[in-house]
Amino acid sequence: MIEIKNVRKSFGPIEVIKGVDLTIEKGEVLCLIGASGSGKSTLLQCINGLEPINGGQIVVDGVDVHGRKTDLNKLRQKLGIVFQQYNAFPHLTALENVALAPRIVKKASKADAMKLATEHLEYVGLSSRANMRPASLSGGQQQRLAIARALAMKPTYMLFDEVTSALDPELVGEVLDTMRKLKSAGMTMVVVTHDIAFARETGDRVAFFDRGTICEVGQSRQVINEPREERTRQFLQRVLN
Amino acid sequence: MKFQLPYSGLQWSDLPFLLTGIFHTILLTVVAAAIGTVIGIILGWLRESSVVARYILAIYVDMTRSVPLIIQFILVNSVFSLAGLALDPFVVGVIVLSLYMGVLTSELVRSGLQSVRPELKKASRSLGMNYWQELFHVSGPLALRTSFPSWVGTVIALAKDTSLVGVVGYVDILRATQILINRTNEALLMLGVTGLFYFLICYPISLYSRRLERTLQ
Numbered sequence A: 001m002i003e004i005k006n007v008r009k010s011f012g013p014i015e016v017i018k019g020v021d022l023t024i025e026k027g028e029v030l031c032l033i034g035a036s037g038s039g040k041s042t043l044l045q046c047i048n049g050l051e052p053i054n055g056g057q058i059v060v061d062g063v064d065v066h067g068r069k070t071d072l073n074k075l076r077q078k079l080g081i082v083f084q085q086y087n088a089f090p091h092l093t094a095l096e097n098v099a100l101a102p103r104i105v106k107k108a109s110k111a112d113a114m115k116l117a118t119e120h121l122e123y124v125g126l127s128s129r130a131n132m133r134p135a136s137l138s139g140g141q142q143q144r145l146a147i148a149r150a151l152a153m154k155p156t157y158m159l160f161d162e163v164t165s166a167l168d169p170e171l172v173g174e175v176l177d178t179m180r181k182l183k184s185a186g187m188t189m190v191v192v193t194h195d196i197a198f199a200r201e202t203g204d205r206v207a208f209f210d211r212g213t214i215c216e217v218g219q220s221r222q223v224i225n226e227p228r229e230e231r232t233r234q235f236l237q238r239v240l241n
Numbered sequence B: 001m002k003f004q005l006p007y008s009g010l011q012w013s014d015l016p017f018l019l020t021g022i023f024h025t026i027l028l029t030v031v032a033a034a035i036g037t038v039i040g041i042i043l044g045w046l047r048e049s050s051v052v053a054r055y056i057l058a059i060y061v062d063m064t065r066s067v068p069l070i071i072q073f074i075l076v077n078s079v080f081s082l083a084g085l086a087l088d089p090f091v092v093g094v095i096v097l098s099l100y101m102g103v104l105t106s107e108l109v110r111s112g113l114q115s116v117r118p119e120l121k122k123a124s125r126s127l128g129m130n131y132w133q134e135l136f137h138v139s140g141p142l143a144l145r146t147s148f149p150s151w152v153g154t155v156i157a158l159a160k161d162t163s164l165v166g167v168v169g170y171v172d173i174l175r176a177t178q179i180l181i182n183r184t185n186e187a188l189l190m191l192g193v194t195g196l197f198y199f200l201i202c203y204p205i206s207l208y209s210r211r212l213e214r215t216l217q
Helices: A040-047 A072-076 A094-104 A110-123 A139-151 A169-184 A196-202 A220-225 A230-240 B014-049 B051-066 B069-082 B089-114 B118-126 B131-168 B173-184 B187-216
Strands: A002-011 A014-024 A029-034 A055-060 A079-082 A157-161 A188-192 A205-210 A213-219
Touching (some): A002 A040, A014 A055, A014 A213, A029 A040, A029 A196, A040 A055, A040 A079, A040 A157, A040 A188, A072 B118, A079 B118, A094 A110, A094 A139, A094 B131, A139 A169, A169 A188, A188 A196, A196 A220, A196 A230, A205 A230, A213 A230, B014 B089, B014 B131, B014 B173, B051 B089, B069 B089, B069 B131, B089 B131, B131 B173, B131 B187, B173 B187
Parallel strands (some): A029 A188, A029 A205, A079 A157, A157 A188
Antiparallel strands (some): A002 A014, A002 A055
């Protein structure tokens, strides 16, 4: 379980997250929607400890993410994250990209790491691209590679940060399919997205972010089809039209 | 048998002298490049990762870069002499050229590390890698790819800069040539041959680097 308690986060004088409370249960898919700059992506990076926070607390399976004594490197193995810009390692092949962290972080043998990487590439449908460098892959393939790379660490939670925003429209589907596949496998996911249809269909719950606060949170169909808050309604109208 | 070109005092016995000069040039280049590269990697990493180190090292970096090498040779030689330590000219050459190579390499290391997208570092850390794992497996190899061609250029320049070490009495190939010119008056021939030797030292480095660069890419 991920518990976000009254979290605050500032960049210099600008407060981007102004006291957010949220709980993500095991096995659920929570989608974070809202305008650009509303703090969704920052919150995701705070969950992973990639960004420090200025107030409140984030607890993952009983461990305080920003606690002084927390072994962040160990905790991060539980929290896979996939970024908007793929961030595949350009000097490694697809297979090596996936095998790297299991080998050096989990100290798996080279053979085990390669086997694990092969399995995960197959899972995201990239077996035929195993020996290619990221530069030779399409955006969608690179994003699936990034998903495989995160999954190879066997995380309990997967965080997706606008993973389809940088993709050509015809490549979005293959990435979303991979995410749907993960949901059916029971993976707990927090998904920052601008894809309202995906949030409605795949998300269990949706949280609407507005100017650093959560304006509305509820069952995905309810929030998107019958929003209770005026600001949610306005945002959805803008996005859907 | 005495070998003699028309109007020159060149002799076969001059050959070992010249070859020793070539050996000295190669030796000084290799040693200074090796030590300088190690210094440069550490320095470059320090300057990139710590603001304090950047300020502290600024004096050394700017001095070394701005003062002509020939003056550095004479200064280092004189300072040690005044302190009562008469250093071997080879050691003076190694000290000055290594420190110089260190500064130039540190610039390359820095720019290489800066060229790595911060998102890649973030992605590495998000997979549970610690700082050093990320540096050795992601940032380091990527920086190497960026900096390697310029580093080779620096080594070639260093090979040519060794010719200045003659001012403190080290007999490298150019100093040996100058000595022979004084005796034989064959300046054009001798300088032509010496120039060719420098080319023969530097060109293979350049060729090898191109091959290595292709492998790295």
